[in-house]
Amino acid sequence: MQSAIPRRAALGAALLAATALVAPPAQGAFAATTPVQVSVNARAGQATVPATALGVNDAIWDTTLGTDAVADLLGAAGVKMIRYPGGSYADIYHWETHTAPGGYVAPNTDFDTFMASARRTGAQPMIIANYGTGSAEEAAGWVRYANVTKGYQAKYWTIGNENYGNGRYGSAWEADDHTDLSPTQYANEVVAYADAMKAVDPTIKVGAVLTTPANWPDGIVASGDSATWNQTVLSIAGPHIDFADVHWYPGGGSAAEAIGKTQYIDDTVYALRQQINKFGGANAGKIGISLTELNVGVGQNTQPGAIFLADAYASLIANGVFTVQWWNVHNGIGTPSTVAGQTDYNDFGLLSSGTCTADNSVCEPALNTPFAPYHALKLLSSFLHPGDQTIRAGTDNPLVTAHAARRPNGDLSVLLINKDPDAAHDVAVSYAGYTPSAAAPTVLTYGNGDTAIHAGSATTLPAYSLTLLTLKPAAASTAPQAPTQVTASAVTDRTATISWTGVAKATKYEIYRANGAISEQLGETSGTSFTVRNLQPGKRYTVNVLARDNAGNQSWSSAPLTFTTGAPATSTCTVKFADVNDWGNGYVGQVDITNTGPAALTGWTLNYTWPTTWQTVSSGWSATWTQTGTDVRVTSDATLAANGGTTSAGFVGSYSGPNILPTAFTLNGTVCSIA
Incomplete structure (x- = not known):
């Protein structure tokens, strides 16, 4: 079996360059004996859980793809969407002949076998149409076969996989036979694919490949292009697509760093939604977001993988992502290590492939043995049900994360994640806008080294664990419907x-x-x-x-x-803030300042605040640049003339997460308009 590990390693290296993490607090910063205060707020509703929320990937090189054993395991974990035919293979795969020139196709992995397995699982398919070596006609033929000939009602179709990895930005892992490798070419082809596919079945949903904010090559404009990949694709294809498809491999140099990457999710989804709204045209508000490949940087088969999966899925779904899909069902052994006292096989699969290292010195457990992330996914299926409304929850300790959801029957579920590998933590949970019954909650726990989910404590979280509380309401609701x-x-x-x-x-x-x-x-x-x-x-x-x-x-x-909120429509000053040249984790910025007031400014000070904690000024020129926390101060002794006096200052900025530019500036204490 050909494994995707070498390709994943290469991709991971590219992504790591753009995703260094602000380290979480030292583990000893909070005493385990101090109860963690958990706040659950039913007045702060978030996204409603869609039927497609919990997903995974499957691949045509996986010999177990169509087996009942795998389908039943995925069904037991609550999987509701499965992606096919598997990552980069999608851009060399031809569905009608069931071939992938240059790659390995396992027996019994054809489309009909996959669909039978998906149906047994109880999952919808997410199908990747071949962009790299295929055509719009081939994709339309697949839609016709799936939905007209076979009646599969396959609703979700993506045009290609990671097509920005075709060499346009320097790194090339994705097959692309087009002479023109630009985002413009891809966007125009997406329009052609969408038109041809929807002519066969107008009810399908078509997605285009975008890059995740702060992940390579987000922010980069390639030679010969006029804009970034995302801006170009959205500007051309936005009116023709139904969703944007992104991947996220945030990496991390240690287990603590890897599981801490989830701090970026709120701003990542916000930044992507802003890009869609800005460039996607009149259709922008109807463009959904799918995250169809996701995995952790350290501890893929052990507790860090479980913690990362639970935290990332819950956060992404609360932010309105309609499906989150782990890479993948099976993948194969990598370089084994010990993580948190457990053997980690560096295998990106949910289930063991039963393989060994090249020298047979280390072997995985028996085929289809669930790894830790599988149990986390299964616990999530008890936490999040289709139709639940996610609600805000938080804690006063960064080593304990909380998520919550409210069910139509009045029940409320709270997922508590203890990221401390060394200490248990007591918790005290309070509720706003919800009154639980006096009955004890149902408690499920999955801890480090566990082989199954089991009953747990509602007041003490074991070290390195996931705990799910499910509560009943004190009384049946007679309240009005929500606005x-x-x-x-x-x-x-x-x-x-x-x-x-x-x-x-x-x-x-x-x-x-x-x-x-x-x-x-x-x-x-x-x-x-x-x-x-x-x-x-x-x-x-x-x-x-x-x-x-x-x-x-x-x-x-x-x-x-x-x-x-914006800036004042009129003021005695205007500011233009621009990202002039971006390389993926830093950029050259320029600030243009105009004094539109009636009096000259003899010496000036510009102030602004970064929207996130991971944005910094590395150096600056034409003024004195200083940063304290997230606050930036730019000063000069120069004079700005009245009624239009203008000056410019530049800087080198860096970022390790989504680079959300500031939109509010004060000049000598006056809030400026934006030019």
Whole structure:
């Protein structure tokens, strides 16, 4: 069997260059005897769990792809979407002949066998149409065979796999026979593929390959191109696609660093959504996000893999990603090591392939033995059910992470992740907007070295563990339905008008701003809109709306609405901030400052704040640049003339996560307009 490990290693090296991590606090920074305060906030609703949320990858070089044993294991883990025919093989695979020139195709891995296995699992397929060596006609033929001839109702189709890896940006691992390797060529072909495929079945959903923010080659403009891969693809293909398809291999030099990479997820999805909204055209609001390859940097088969999978899946789904797919079902042994006291085979599979190292010195357990991430996925299927609403949860200890979800029947589930490999932690859980019954919760735990999920403690989290609490409500709800279609309009630097669709039985509506796991009420009204005031310029806000009836019963939270305030429409200064030349984890930036006021400025100071903790100024020129925390101060003794005096200053910026540019600046204390 040909393994994807060599290709994964090469890709991982490329991604690591762009994803160095701000290290988490030292493990001894919090005493294990101090109870961790966990806050669960039902007033801060997040995304609703889709039916396709929990996914995995399968590959035509995997001899077990169509077996009942594997299908049943995946079904038991709650897998609801399976991707086929497998990573880079998709760009050399021809479905009709079931061949992949230059690669290995295992027996009994053809499309019909895969579909039979997926159906036995209870999962929908995610099918990758061959872009690298295929054609729009070939893809349309596959749709015809799948949905017209066979009636498989295969809904989700992606055009290619990691096609930015075709050599356009220097690294080449993805097959691409096109003479033109540019993002423009890919985008134009996506349009042709989508048109041909939807002509056969207009109900299908077509996805285009994008790169994940802060991962190579995000931010890079290749020679001969006018924009980045994502901007180009979205600008051309946006009106023709239904979702954007991305991958994430964040790497990490240690287990602690690897599992800490999940800190980037909120901003990563936000940055990608901003790109889609900015460049995707009129269709942008309907373009979904799928993350179809994901794995951890250290401890793929041991507890770090389980912790990373649970934390990443829960975070991505809460941020509205409609499917998250582990790479992959089977992969093969790599270089074994010991991680947290357990043997790790450096195997990217959920299940053991039963293989040995080249010298037979180390062998994996028997074929299909579940590795730790499999058990994490199975626990997630108990945590997140289709139709659940994820809600915000947080803790006061960075070594303990919390996620929560509310079910239509009133139950509430809380996933607690102890990332401390050395110490158990006691927890005290509080609830806002939800009253649990007095009955003890159901508790499931998966710990380091465990071979199965088992009953656990609701108050003590074992070291390096996943714990799931499921609670019943104190009483059946008679509250009104949650408000829907929440939107923001007339957003300025200081105000925004929030509107929503009213619901029956509601006598008033409450507007809340989410601040971590805590919500602060911004106001209430009997109408269906509310103007929020006293906001800060250039700041991101997430709000929810809840309804109350005349008996005081409070509804579920609306879906979240996130918006960013701007700069003043008029001011006595303007600022233009630009990323001039980006190389994937750093860039040359330029700030142009104009004094539009009636008085000259003899000496000036520009201030702004980075939106994240991983953005820094490495060096600067034409002014004095200093950074304290996330605050940047740029000073000069020069004079800025009145009524249009302009100056420029430059810097080298670096980032290890999504590079979200600032949008609010003050010049000598005055908030500036944006040029």
